[in-house]
Amino acid sequence: MRAGAARLGVEAMRERTCALVVIGNEILSGKVQDSNAWFAATELRKAGVALMRVVTIPDEIPTIAGEVAYCSKNFDFVLTSGGVGPTHDDVTMDGVAAAFNRMLIVHPVLEALIRKHFAGSVNKAGLKMATVPEGVILHEAGDIRFPTVQIENVYVLPGIPQLFEAKLAALITRFKTDPYYLRIIYTSATEGLIAEHLDACMIEFPALMLGSYPRIGSPEYRVKLTLESKDAEYLERAFRFLVGLLPADAVVKTE
Amino acid sequence: MRAGAARLGVEAMRERTCALVVIGNEILSGKVQDSNAWFAATELRKAGVALMRVVTIPDEIPTIAGEVAYCSKNFDFVLTSGGVGPTHDDVTMDGVAAAFNRMLIVHPVLEALIRKHFAGSVNKAGLKMATVPEGVILHEAGDIRFPTVQIENVYVLPGIPQLFEAKLAALITRFKTDPYYLRIIYTSATEGLIAEHLDACMIEFPALMLGSYPRIGSPEYRVKLTLESKDAEYLERAFRFLVGLLPADAVVKTE
Numbered sequence: 001m002r003a004g005a006a007r008l009g010v011e012a013m014r015e016r017t018c019a020l021v022v023i024g025n026e027i028l029s030g031k032v033q034d035s036n037a038w039f040a041a042t043e044l045r046k047a048g049v050a051l052m053r054v055v056t057i058p059d060e061i062p063t064i065a066g067e068v069a070y071c072s073k074n075f076d077f078v079l080t081s082g083g084v085g086p087t088h089d090d091v092t093m094d095g096v097a098a099a100f101n102r103m104l105i106v107h108p109v110l111e112a113l114i115r116k117h118f119a120g121s122v123n124k125a126g127l128k129m130a131t132v133p134e135g136v137i138l139h140e141a142g143d144i145r146f147p148t149v150q151i152e153n154v155y156v157l158p159g160i161p162q163l164f165e166a167k168l169a170a171l172i173t174r175f176k177t178d179p180y181y182l183r184i185i186y187t188s189a190t191e192g193l194i195a196e197h198l199d200a201c202m203i204e205f206p207a208l209m210l211g212s213y214p215r216i217g218s219p220e221y222r223v224k225l226t227l228e229s230k231d232a233e234y235l236e237r238a239f240r241f242l243v244g245l246l247p248a249d250a251v252v253k254t255e
Numbered sequence: 256m257r258a259g260a261a262r263l264g265v266e267a268m269r270e271r272t273c274a275l276v277v278i279g280n281e282i283l284s285g286k287v288q289d290s291n292a293w294f295a296a297t298e299l300r301k302a303g304v305a306l307m308r309v310v311t312i313p314d315e316i317p318t319i320a321g322e323v324a325y326c327s328k329n330f331d332f333v334l335t336s337g338g339v340g341p342t343h344d345d346v347t348m349d350g351v352a353a354a355f356n357r358m359l360i361v362h363p364v365l366e367a368l369i370r371k372h373f374a375g376s377v378n379k380a381g382l383k384m385a386t387v388p389e390g391v392i393l394h395e396a397g398d399i400r401f402p403t404v405q406i407e408n409v410y411v412l413p414g415i416p417q418l419f420e421a422k423l424a425a426l427i428t429r430f431k432t433d434p435y436y437l438r439i440i441y442t443s444a445t446e447g448l449i450a451e452h453l454d455a456c457m458i459e460f461p462a463l464m465l466g467s468y469p470r471i472g473s474p475e476y477r478v479k480l481t482l483e484s485k486d487a488e489y490l491e492r493a494f495r496f497l498v499g500l501l502p503a504d505a506v507v508k509t510e
Contacts, residue, residue: 029300029306030297037311050283050284051283055309055311162472192380195342196379213281
C-alpha cells in the first residue's frame, strides 16, 4: 500500500514507521496477558505513526540483540517493553547494548536518582537499575521519576502496564506526524459477495488502505470495511466509489 | 535456561518449541485487539510446548514469507493466525507458499467443500478459499467444517477468535509433550531486596525457569515469583531452596 502511495504522488504525506519489541517469558508462557501492544497500537495510530511489527521474545540477550538490531535498521523508531527491573531475568539493557555493540555503564544521572530514592544505601540490584548502554539519551517521563532511556532510535520502556503507558504518553508528541483519516462501511453481505467490489476499489485507488473484517454472530452486520488514507480528499473519493459499487441494501451504516 | 537444562542432564524431558505469526493490519493499526496470542500461549503451555516467539506483521506477502520461513527453520512448529478469507487483504496462503517456494493450487477437497457449501455456484472469491500451496496436509477441525491446512511444520489458522480457538483446540493433542510443573511464591519484599536470593537460586539451579514479576498497587503482595521445570523433583528442590533463602516474613503465600 505504501509503495502504491508513493507511485501516486501522495508521498508528500509523512509516513513514519515503528516496531515494538515485547520482552518477557511471562507473556510467552501464558502467565501474563500483554496489554502494552494494544495500547501502543492505538496511541501510535492516533499519532499518525505506522506500527509495522510487534514481536514478543524471551528474556534472552542474543534474541533481544538480534531483534532490536533488525527493527532499528528497518523502521524509523523502535519501542521495547519489559525486562528493565533489578532481577536476573531483566536483560533488556544487555540485549540493546549488544544490538549496537556498546558497553554497559552505570549512568551517573540514573545512579544519583536511585541513591536519592534509597536515601544513599544502594545494593547491587539498585545499581543494575542505573546500568545502561554507553551514550544514551534520557527523556523526562511525566509523573514517572525514572527517565526513559533512548539508544539510537530505540526507546526502552518498562513492561508494567501503568509505567509503559505513562512513559509512552510522555514520549508520543516526539513521534507525532500527519494523521490517518478513516471511514467505515458496515455491510450485511458476506465477504465472498463483496470481494470483487473491494478488488475493483483497490484497482481504482491503489494507495487506499482497505481492510475487510468479518464478524461472526453479530445481528447488526456481517463485514466491517475500513478505508484509510493520510490524504482526506483521496479517502473521500475512494469511500464514495466503494459505496457506489456495493448493493444499496447491503450497506447497513457508514461512519 | 534450556542450555542449562541440557548441561544438567534433564534433557530426557522433551522440549518442543513453537512460534506464532499473527497476520493483520487491523491489529497493528489498533482497530482490533488480538486475543489469539494469549489463547495460544495458555493452551500451548498446558500442552507442555514452549512458545518462543509471537510476531504480528502486516498483510504483505514478502513479510509473511520471510517470517514464516524464519520460524519454520528455527522452531519445531509454527502457527499462523489471520489472512485466510476471500478478500484482497487475505494473503497468508500466498506468503506461506512463497516461504517454501511452492505453487498455489486450487485444492480439490477444499473446492468440493466450498461447492457443497454454496450449492454448486462458486465465484472467484469462493475459489480463493480453496487455493493453497501445493502438497498440503488437511486436518479435521472438530466442529469447523473447513479443515486446517498444514504445509511443512506450519499450521494455517483463521484470525477470527472463535475459529482460531476451535481449530487450535482440535490440533493441540498433536503438539502435546511433557508437562511443565509450576510453583509460585508471593512476597511482600521489593525486587531490589530479593534479587540476590534469586541470583543465588539460579546458581544452584541453573536449569530452573525463574520469573520475578512486580505488581504495582496490590495490597496483597509486591512480587510474584514463578518457578518452573519439566522435572518435578528438581522443581521441588529449587522451591525449598529459594523459600529457605527469603526472609520468612517476606513470604506472603505459596502455591
